[in-house]
Amino acid sequence: MNHDLSPSPWIARWSHLAAPGASVLDVACGAGRHMRWFAERGLSATGVDRSPEALASASRFGRTVLADIEDGLWPFAGQSFGVVVVTNYLWRDRLPDIVAAVAPGGVLLYETFAAGNESVGKPSRPDFLLQPGELLAACTHLRVVAYEDGFLPAPDRFVQRIAAVREASGADLAPPRYPL
Numbered sequence: 001m002n003h004d005l006s007p008s009p010w011i012a013r014w015s016h017l018a019a020p021g022a023s024v025l026d027v028a029c030g031a032g033r034h035m036r037w038f039a040e041r042g043l044s045a046t047g048v049d050r051s052p053e054a055l056a057s058a059s060r061f062g063r064t065v066l067a068d069i070e071d072g073l074w075p076f077a078g079q080s081f082g083v084v085v086v087t088n089y090l091w092r093d094r095l096p097d098i099v100a101a102v103a104p105g106g107v108l109l110y111e112t113f114a115a116g117n118e119s120v121g122k123p124s125r126p127d128f129l130l131q132p133g134e135l136l137a138a139c140t141h142l143r144v145v146a147y148e149d150g151f152l153p154a155p156d157r158f159v160q161r162i163a164a165v166r167e168a169s170g171a172d173l174a175p176p177r178y179p180l
Contacts (some may be wrong), residue, residue: 007037014109014145014146025076026045030051032057039062046063080100080103081102084102098110099142108162142164149161
């Protein structure tokens with residue numbers, strides 16, 4: 001398998017939280033490594049990125065949307081997805097839109113750089129580094145199944161990552177089980 005298309009171990013670990021047949025939104029999808037991961041598991045994937053070159057690769061794995069989500073409109077207003085994936089990307093103004101895109105019963109899988117990373121490499125600008133607890137705060141209305149905030153080696157990096165679900169409503173539903 002092409003190393004560039006290997007999924008993040010965090011995404012692979014928590015992808016079992018996706019319901020069968022769930023739709024997937026990969027935000028800042030790049031060449032589509034996570035679109036590929038979910039498509040190979042039978043899920044319909046949509047990727048958004050501002051790079052036409054990246055989307056040319058990603059389009060092999062599902063639908064792609066060319067959009068600058070930092071300076072333009074959020075192209076998924078009013079839409080929701082069973083899985084929303086974000087890796088190595090942070091644009092704070094879009095965090096509410098990203099969380100809102102998680103459908104009832106859906107899961108948010110998010111992993112990106114955190115404060116401290118400036119001591120080991122790039123990104124080093126505070127604009128692109130999550131502050132302690134920031135990802136947890138963005139997921140206040142979701143049920144956090146897993147969360148980590150710390151240092152990973154090879155390559156050295158500081159990250160925050162979360163797996164969080166938007167629980168479906170209904171008093172008659174059995175308590176959800178989120179396998180760890």
